[in-house]
Amino acid sequence: MADQELDARGLNCPLPILRAKKALNGMTSGKTLRIVATDPGSVKDFQAFAKQTGNQLLESGETGGEYTFILKKG
Amino acid sequence: MASKKMAIIASKGTLDWAYPPFILASTAAALGYEVQIFFTFYGLQLLKKDVGFLKVSPLGNPGMPMKMPFGPKWFRDINWNIPNAVQAVIPGFESFATVLMKKTIKDKGIASIPELRQISLEAEVKMIACQMTVDLFGMDRSEFIDGIDYAGAATFLEFAGQSDICLFT
Numbered sequence: 001m002a003d004q005e006l007d008a009r010g011l012n013c014p015l016p017i018l019r020a021k022k023a024l025n026g027m028t029s030g031k032t033l034r035i036v037a038t039d040p041g042s043v044k045d046f047q048a049f050a051k052q053t054g055n056q057l058l059e060s061g062e063t064g065g066e067y068t069f070i071l072k073k074g
Numbered sequence: 075m076a077s078k079k080m081a082i083i084a085s086k087g088t089l090d091w092a093y094p095p096f097i098l099a100s101t102a103a104a105l106g107y108e109v110q111i112f113f114t115f116y117g118l119q120l121l122k123k124d125v126g127f128l129k130v131s132p133l134g135n136p137g138m139p140m141k142m143p144f145g146p147k148w149f150r151d152i153n154w155n156i157p158n159a160v161q162a163v164i165p166g167f168e169s170f171a172t173v174l175m176k177k178t179i180k181d182k183g184i185a186s187i188p189e190l191r192q193i194s195l196e197a198e199v200k201m202i203a204c205q206m207t208v209d210l211f212g213m214d215r216s217e218f219i220d221g222i223d224y225a226g227a228a229t230f231l232e233f234a235g236q237s238d239i240c241l242f243t
Contacts, residue, residue: 012182012183012184012185013097014100014101014104015184015185018104018193049105053104053105053106
């Protein structure tokens with residue numbers, strides 16, 4: 001279980017990233033954030049986000065048109 | 075590690091062209107970039123207190139699909155190819171196209187321009203209005219949002235010269 005959840009379903013670029021960033025701002029280092037999105041572009045975008053921000057992408061998956069990501073705050 | 079820098083010139087004042095500078099600025103700020111946007115010529119419209127008047131124009135814009143954001147799927151899929159000469163004589167054609175575009179933006183979960191601008195401001199994106207264009211267009215500082223600077227080319231170039239990414243939009 002992640003420490004915090006973010007529902008980004010129905011949101012388009014760049015809102016899933018911006019909402020995730022906002023959620024991470026309120027979290028302490030080492031905590032995890034689980035994001036659910038429907039934007040297919042978010043798969044590549046969360047990889048790029050993790051790579052550039054030092055927050056670790058622990059999981060990335062897809063089931064039935066929904067994309068799930070787990071980020072660990074760096 | 076020093077943060078990366080991105081410098082953008084925003085020179086267009088339509089609803090569609092308001093997106094590139096604000097999407098890139100807000101996202102870059104979320105990635106830890108230091109961002110400055112220099113608003114010049116028609117781009118100054120993006121700094122007005124209320125940006126609800128921004129319009130999109132299909133006139134002379136053959137790349138712009140004209141699709142209806144309502145009705146059955148077969149109807150939505152039609153790309154209405156309306157000749158320039160017809161568009162030009164219909165009063166309010168731009169306003170009509172803008173209403174359709176705004177509805178599509180909302181239906182597809184795309185952020186509004188006021189929202190992206192607000193996120194950018196909260197993320198400390200520095201916004202600079204071109205003082206020369208403010209004078210040229212006879213605008214007044216009271217028309218613009220607070221928290222912006224007024225300066226010229228030398229100010230932009232100082233930051234742009236150290237930037238990792240530099241864009242003209």
